[in-house]
Amino acid sequence: MIESLIINEDTCYGMAEEKASDYFQSLYQQVMQKSYVTTLTRDIQSWKHNHIHHHSFVTFLSRRKRKPTSFEYHSYLQWLDYTGKLDNYLDRSISYIFMRDLGKALDSNDTQTRIQSVVASLKNNFTQPKENRENKNELFSMAWLYRWAQKEAIELTIIWVMNKLKTVANHIPKGMDANHAQRKLIKIIAGVILHEVEEMGDKIPAEERAQRLDRAIRLGYAYGLTYPFIDDLLDSKVLSNKEKKQYSNLIRTTLTTGAVPKLGGGWEEKNQALITFIHSELREGFEYIKAQQRPETIKSFFEQSYVFFQSQEVDREKDLSNGNYTNEELFIPVILKSASSRLIVRSVITADEDEGFDKRTFYYGIYNQLADDFADMFEDLENGAVTPYTYYLKYHDQRADLINPFELYWSVISNLIHHVYQSDKKAREVILNRAINGLKRFKERVGSKKYNEVMELFASGNSKFNALIQKMVSKADNVDFFDKLLRDHMITNLKIERKEQEEFQESIERVREQINHLLPIAKDENAPLLSEPITEAANYSLEGDGKRLRPIISWIMGINEYGLSQSAIVPLLRSLEFMHTASLIFDDLPSQDNASFRRGRSTLHMVYNNAIAELTGLFLTQKAIEEQASLDDFDSKSVLKLVHYSAQMTAEMCKGQAMDLGSRGKPLTVDQLNMLCFYKTGIAFEAALIMPAILANAKDFEMRALKKYAYHSGIAFQIKDDLLDVEGDLNTLGKPVGKDADNNNSTFVSILGVDGAKKAMWEHYCLAMETLHEIPRNTAFLKHLLNYIVHRDH
Structure with missing residues (x-):
């Protein structure tokens, strides 16, 4: 069967090169004859009436509201709506995507109907308040x-x-x-x-x-x-x-x-x-x-894939120090790779052949590629990459035969408007908008001085035509596009996300290390003659490789968001880990989960005995209260409120564990399991958030939002634990896998199955993430904590 898939690489690429060569020769003739100048001058003269406006009193009033930059994603869309420009903005943007990505002609009624449907949907989403949107994220x-x-x-x-x-x-x-x-x-x-x-x-x-x-x-x-x-x-x-x-x-x-x-x-x-x-x-x-792939499309898929790969390879192997490349060697691989990158998509989805799509996409690709290469020319030059622009920059004064890629770019535009899209007015509108917008963005990025230097070189072919282009770049309005806005927004968000993620990881590790140093309990110096195993046992449990999530949450929220003193909240941090460790000791006892392995080491009752483990758990609970009572840098009412809240939560956790033990071997509903999760896990998350908020005298509405976040993130955490118990690794987890099944425990996986449990986890993830909008402070840490919860492997 494999033999039937073999393609002849030389024949395949040779045919593609021949087609690209014919296209290049037609463009070359337009550049040599400057025929595109007269045609595009008429086009621009007609086009500019919609894009250069004399300022009326109404526009003066609208201009009083500052135009946000394209990096201010939401504000920019609101500004467009406020100034009445949103409809045209979305229409040209979606029309452009239909041309570029879907290979559509804009003179089709069906295409126009689809474009208007997408525009209406987007506008409805953008103009609604976030709280009214179906998807608020x-x-x-x-x-x-x-x-x-x-x-x-x-x-x-x-x-x-x-x-x-x-x-x-x-x-x-x-x-x-x-x-x-x-x-x-x-x-x-x-x-x-x-x-x-x-x-x-x-x-x-x-x-x-x-x-x-x-x-x-x-x-x-x-x-x-x-x-x-x-x-x-x-x-x-x-x-x-x-x-x-x-x-x-x-x-x-x-x-x-x-x-x-x-x-x-x-x-x-x-x-x-x-x-x-x-x-x-x-x-x-x-x-x-x-x-x-279908039998009738698989050959096309391999051929187009090979043309795409090989054209990139040909370009990649070029050396900028070689001054002997011909115009054909510079431009034909660009035509091939820019067209095949989009043609291949229809092969990938096994769509039926569409001659109109293939033709439009083949001729369109180089328009996009030349615009991208123009925008990136200085970065490409610095990296030694050969593109038509970098090569012309280096050799234009030595090689009179070299085609100016900027002139070829305008010949491509003329060819598209009049020979591919048959002089369609909307196609002309969108293509010229895109071209002028690309130059405006480039000018904003590099500055006027650098831009003028570039234009002096690349726009030297026809001074009158260039003057018209530069007038459009300076004065034309309403030429920006949603995909560029989205691109800028996505790049900005990805950079912010990556930076926040790195800061989150650094904070977790740094704070975890500092908390580990705070946890050991000093031995009782008043009883030197008696063996005192409780403190030793407590320290054994505290030294385990714990995540320390609860005190970390309190540390970062307390210090970074509420502005509490680091030294002042140390007792709170210790108390949270003491309480959590005590709960694990009790949880592992033979009378409860009967676990032999925890935090990468033997459980406490296995090292000592049941009685010492029970006493150590009780000891740590009391030490936690002692720590909370020593929060002497805060007013007594706040501390009393915190101790009262802590006692309530500890009591609720005990109820939750008792409910869990009583439910062993019994089928539970999802609602019952959610309730158990809240008592066993959610409460601990809630306490880590609420306790520093109590000390900071946070408002009631913020407390409610924090509790809601804790509820959903706690359940998400427990579901992930249940999934790891089925799919995890002993060495990574630090505890045995399959424990729940062995103990016949009801879990989200046993009730919902693996797939259902994953859906439930992501539902609670979304609910917790949506709750962050209600918290009136920086929630980056809480956002990345949620991401950690659903993606962790231990």
Whole structure:
């Protein structure tokens, strides 16, 4: 069967090169004859009437409200709505996506109907107050994705892909841009979903829609992996030149034979683990795509995949120090890779061939690529990358034969408007908007001085035409696009998320280490002649490899958010860990869970005996009260309120443990299990949040929000524990797996099954995350605590 998948790489690439060469020659003739100048001058003169306005009194009033920058995502959308520009903004943005990503012509009534439907949906979402929106979460956040998945009945698919994205992010090595890789992967998945949604329409049954969305997401992930783990990896300096050659040969063999070769040896030790992971993940993705192909589409998939890979390889192997590349060598790979990257999507989803889509996408690709290369030319030049712009920058004064890529860019635009989209007014509007917007964004980024220097070089072909372009860049309004806003917003969010995540991890480790130093209990110096095993036993339990989550939460919230003194709350931190450790000692006793292993070591009753364990648990409980009573830097009413609250919570936890013991071997409902979870786990989370809030005299509404957050995060924590008990590893967990099943305990997994438990965990994750909107302070730590809870492996 494999033999039928073999493609002739020379024939395949040669045919694609021939087609690209014909396209390039037609563009070359337009540049040489400057025919695009007259045509586009008329287009721009007509287009500019909608984009250069004389300021009326009404516009003066609207201008009094400051225009936010595009980085102020929500404010910018509100400003557009306030100034009456949102409809046009969304219309051109969605029209552009339909042209670029879906290969649509805008003169189709069906396409216009679809565009207006998407625009109306987006506008409704953007203009509603957050509390009235169906999905209140930050766009593309994990909570947002899960809420969307619930609506589409593909929760398990989204859980799968979120775990995959996290794993990929954790494997992006130094020397590669993790934020760029993550954003690109998300963008590819979204693009494949877009194609699938357009293919299936609105009238298919919900069950079939869910199946096709599931497939699209998995295909999008499998295809999207090639960007960070083939394209970006080979562009980076992570691999040696020898490794890059070996890796490229592996990819080429896969695409020409249809089978993934074994990894083999020859990798540097520092890259072995990375390459092993990438090989495994790409192989899994490749096999999934291949398995989804139909006999009539599989050859097309392999051919387009090979053209895409090979055109990138040809470009990648160029050396900027080589001054002898021809115009064809510079531009033909750009035409091929920019077109095939989008053509391949329809092959991936096994869509039927569409001659109109193929033609439009083939001619459109270089427009996008030249715009991107223009924006990145200085970064590319610094990295030694060969693009039409970097090459022209270096050799224009030595090579009179070189085509100016900026002129070719405008010839591409003229060709698209008049020969691909048949002079359609809306296509012209969108394409010119995009072109002018790209120049405006570039000018804002590099500054006017640098921009003028660039234009002096690249816009030298026709001074009159250039003057018109620069007038549009300076004066044209309403040319921005939602996908750029979303891109900026996503990049900003990914950077913030990564920074916050790093700070979260650093805080956890730093605070955990400091708390560990605070926990040991001094021996009683008044009883030197008697053996005093209780303190020794207490310290044995406290020295275990505990997560210290509860005192860490109180430390960070108390000090960072409530501004409490670090030294003043030390007794509170000690009391929380004393109480938690005491609960574990009791929990492990033969009369309760009869556990022999906890925190990576033998449980207390196994080291000493049952009586010492019981007395040590009681001892730690009393030491916790003693610590709380010594909070002498706070007013007595607050301390009394805290001690009263603590006593209540301890009593409730005892009730919860008794309920748990009484329910052993009995079938429980989810509601009963939720209640048990709250008593056993949620209360401890709540106490860690509420106690510093009590000391800080926080308002009642904030206390309620914190309790709600604790309730849902506590249940999510317990569900994750139940899942780890089934799927975890002894060495990672520090306690035996399968304990719940052995003890015949009702758990979320035993009641709901693994998949149902995962859905329940993510539901509580979303509810906890949505509660953070009600807390009037920085909640970054609590957000990442939730992320830690659902993604932890111990």
